[in-house]
Amino acid sequence: MTIAGWARSLAMVLAFACAGVAARAQDAKGVVTDPAILEKNRKENAECYGCHSEAGYKNPPRADMDMVKLRALLHDPAKFDGSNHVGMNCKICHGQPYETYPHPAGLKQNLSPCSECHATKSLRVEKQFEDSVHAKNLKDAFTCQTCHDPHVYKVAQKIGDPRVIVAQDNQMCIDCHNSDLRYSKFSAQLSTQKVRPDLDTLHKWLPNARLHWQAARCIDCHTPVSKVKSLQTSHEILAKDKAEKNCVACHSQQSQLAARLYRYAATNAAADLGFTNPSYLGSAYVIGATRNPWLDWGIIGAFAATILGLFVHGAIRVVAAGLRGRRAS
Ligand code: HEC
Ligand code: HEC
Ligand code: HEC
Ligand code: HEC
Ligand code: HEC
Ligand code: HEC
Ligand code: HEC
Known part of the structure; x- marks a missing residue:
């Protein structure tokens, strides 16, 4: 290799190294641990809350504001303090x-x-x-912020409790899929605008x-395991044709939820109580994932009874309709 070649390689290595450092510095951008900076941020954010909070709105610091606009721009300090971005300065x-x-x-x-x-x-994340x-x-029209409210959202790892994770994550989807107004704003992007399909009707097959909306996440059925x-x-x-419809995917000892929704509960429990992952799953959460065969058979029986019940119910209705039809004629 010529000297110029070496120099070029060296320059490239240096450039990559610098890019790496820069990326890390950016990942760490604004991570606040210094108490003096935390205090400064708290004070400066309080100025924003002076208007942009329920308390600020009720007691505005000045009289010349567009209060109708402000009404839609209020934030809850307690929620922000419970979010990933706690301690950060609004202005960052x-x-x-x-x-x-x-x-x-134009800001x-x-x-x-x-x-x-x-x-x-x-x-x-972007690739997926x-x-x-x-x-x-x-x-x-659809961006990261469409689902993630950076003032409230908290990553599952830091929540741990599956019920709380489910409530947060499903709310992201339900806020839109249960609202004609919001849904239509987005479906207007389609070549032919779609009427919002009703969630309950769509999932009628699911007992x-x-x-289920309180115990499992939309994404647990609507995405492949990462x-x-x-x-x-x-x-x-x-x-929708690729969504999970198989009950056993969750209701079994090999429940896919162990690797997803329950992974933090399982690790937290393991750390706190010395539980292992499967026994935690078996002791507390999904029916069918227990280690007790009698219990599992009981549950399978209950499933069968539910389905049989639906079948009998349907049959009775058909017969009843037939009888009614004969009486009418
Ligand atoms: C100006 C910088 C900045 C911007 C912009 C930003 N974040 Fe953050 N984010 C941070 C900092 C700082 C933390 C806290 C450090 C940490 O916990 O890793 C954080 C933490 C997080 C975490 C938790 C990290 C973890 O793995 O525990 C998630 C998730 C997150 N942000 C998502 C988002 C999303 C989604 C957006 C866009 C809507 C966003 N962030 C925009 C700086 C930013
Ligand atoms: C004196 C009251 C007041 C204070 C203090 C204030 N705001 Fe506002 N802000 C408003 C009002 C009223 C609006 C509604 C639109 C307008 O009149 O500009 C607004 C609008 C906004 C918007 C949305 C407008 C847009 O750009 O589309 C953001 C974002 C915002 N403020 C952020 C902040 C941040 C961050 C702080 C603190 C650094 C802050 N505000 C401090 C009153 C205030
Ligand atoms: C991690 C980055 C981040 C931080 C920190 C942050 N915001 Fe925001 N904020 C955003 C993003 C992104 C949007 C746009 C959301 C959207 O497009 O729906 C937004 C929107 C807003 C809006 C206008 C729309 C709305 O939903 O209300 C206001 C007002 C606002 N932020 C105020 C604040 C205040 C006050 C703070 C500090 C307490 C703050 N923000 C801290 C990222 C941030
Ligand atoms: C359709 C809604 C939706 C959109 C759009 C979306 N997310 Fe998420 N995101 C979620 C859900 C749901 C979770 C699971 C939250 C949790 O419990 O941690 C999540 C988790 C995350 C996490 C934390 C978990 C992890 O894997 O590290 C990050 C970081 C994140 N999203 C970033 C982004 C970014 C960046 C974008 C835009 C490219 C984006 N998200 C777009 C719904 C969405
Ligand atoms: C802001 C609105 C909005 C949010 C938030 C949102 N969606 Fe959607 N979603 C739509 C619209 C509009 C469509 C229609 C797109 C189409 O038919 O091509 C759609 C389509 C879908 C489809 C595909 C339906 C089909 O025809 O195959 C699924 C599945 C879905 N969303 C699930 C989710 C889940 C899960 C979340 C939360 C993680 C979520 N959505 C969040 C608006 C939203
Ligand atoms: C137990 C698994 C499961 C869960 C949990 C689940 N879904 Fe579904 N979903 C499905 C399946 C399977 C289909 C396809 C149904 C069909 O084609 O008959 C579907 C269909 C849909 C569609 C199709 C829309 C269309 O255009 O026809 C949307 C949107 C959707 N689900 C959203 C959601 C949202 C939002 C949640 C969370 C509140 C959720 N789903 C939870 C399995 C699930
Ligand atoms: C994404 C995972 C998932 C899928 C797929 C799934 N379930 Fe569930 N199911 C759960 C969770 C989590 C619970 C709540 C914990 C529990 O009671 O086991 C639950 C609860 C139940 C319950 C108990 C309700 C009650 O009254 O206590 C029944 C019955 C049930 N599921 C039947 C089904 C059937 C039938 C299917 C397939 C058509 C199915 N589930 C698919 C996760 C799932």
Whole structure:
């Protein structure tokens, strides 16, 4: 290799190294541990809350504001303090100029996208997201923020309790899939606008669908298990014909939920109580995942009885309709 060649290689190695450091520095952008900075952020955020909170709205610091607009822009300090982004300064994402009121025009463009601080993770999430029905069919209107409210959202790992995780994650989907108004804003992107299909009707085949919404996540049926180990969830929401319909996928000892929804509960329990993953699953959560064969058979019996019940019910209705028909004629 020539000297120029060596120099070029060296420059490339250095460039990669610097890019790596830069990426890490960006991932760590704004991570706040210093108590002095935390206190400064708390004070500065309190100024924003002076208007952008329920308390601020009720007791506005000035009289010349558009109160109708402000009403739709209120935030809950307690929720923010329970989110991933607790301790951060509002202005890190929104930009310094929001300090002054009236806010200058055109500040929205300054808003930091998720990828600015979560470069590595975003790159991997984005690939899955781009393969999802939403990204493919609803185009640019659908972004990370459409599901993730950065002021409230908390990652499952830090929640642990499956019920709380389920409530948070399903709310993201239900907020839109149960709202004609919001759904139609997005389905307007389709070449022929679609009327919102009703969630209960769609999942009629699932016994106690409403109970399932409290115990299992939409994404547990609507995404494949993530192939990328470092990602906790798959973002690849598939078309409906690829959704999980198989009861045994969850209601069995090999429940896929062990690797998904319950992984944090299981690790937390293992750390706290010395439980192993399967015994935790068996002792507490999904029916069918127990280690007690009598219990499992009982449950399978109950399933069978439910299905038989539906069948008998249907048969009775058919017969009754027939009888009614004969009487009418
Ligand atoms: C004196 C009251 C007041 C304070 C303090 C205030 N805001 Fe606002 N803000 C408003 C009002 C009222 C609106 C509604 C739109 C308008 O009148 O500009 C608004 C709008 C916004 C919007 C949405 C508008 C847009 O750009 O589309 C953001 C984001 C925002 N404020 C962020 C902040 C942040 C961050 C802080 C703290 C650094 C802050 N605000 C401090 C009153 C305030
Ligand atoms: C991690 C980044 C981040 C931080 C920190 C952050 N925001 Fe936001 N904020 C966003 C994003 C992204 C949006 C746009 C959401 C959307 O498009 O629906 C937004 C939207 C807003 C809006 C306008 C729309 C709405 O939903 O209300 C207001 C007002 C606002 N933020 C205020 C605040 C205040 C006050 C704080 C500090 C307590 C804060 N933000 C901290 C990222 C952030
Ligand atoms: C200005 C920088 C910044 C922006 C923009 C930002 N975040 Fe964060 N985010 C952080 C920091 C700092 C933390 C806390 C450090 C940590 O826990 O890793 C964090 C934490 C998180 C976590 C928890 C990390 C974990 O694995 O425990 C998630 C998830 C997250 N953010 C998602 C988002 C999403 C989604 C968006 C876009 C809507 C976003 N962030 C925008 C800076 C940012
Ligand atoms: C259709 C809704 C939806 C969209 C769009 C979406 N997410 Fe998520 N995301 C979720 C759900 C649900 C979870 C699971 C949350 C949890 O419990 O941790 C999640 C989890 C995450 C996590 C934490 C778990 C992990 O795997 O590390 C990150 C980081 C994240 N999303 C980033 C993004 C980014 C970046 C985008 C945009 C490219 C995005 N998300 C778009 C719904 C969505
Ligand atoms: C137990 C697994 C399971 C769970 C949990 C689940 N789904 Fe489904 N979902 C399915 C299956 C399977 C289909 C396909 C049904 C069919 O084609 O008959 C479906 C269909 C759908 C469709 C099809 C829409 C259309 O255009 O026809 C949507 C949207 C949907 N589900 C959203 C959700 C949401 C939102 C949640 C969470 C509240 C959820 N699902 C929870 C399995 C599930
Ligand atoms: C802001 C609105 C919005 C949010 C949030 C949202 N969706 Fe959707 N979703 C839509 C729209 C609109 C469509 C129709 C797209 C189409 O038919 O091509 C759709 C399509 C779907 C489909 C495909 C239906 C089919 O015809 O194959 C599934 C499955 C689905 N969503 C599940 C989810 C899940 C799970 C979540 C939460 C993680 C979620 N959605 C969050 C608006 C939303
Ligand atoms: C995504 C995983 C998943 C799938 C797929 C799934 N379930 Fe469930 N199911 C759960 C969870 C979690 C619970 C709540 C914990 C429990 O009671 O076992 C539950 C609860 C139940 C219950 C108990 C309701 C009650 O009244 O206590 C019945 C019955 C049930 N499922 C039947 C089914 C049938 C039948 C199917 C297939 C058509 C199915 N489930 C598919 C996860 C799933």
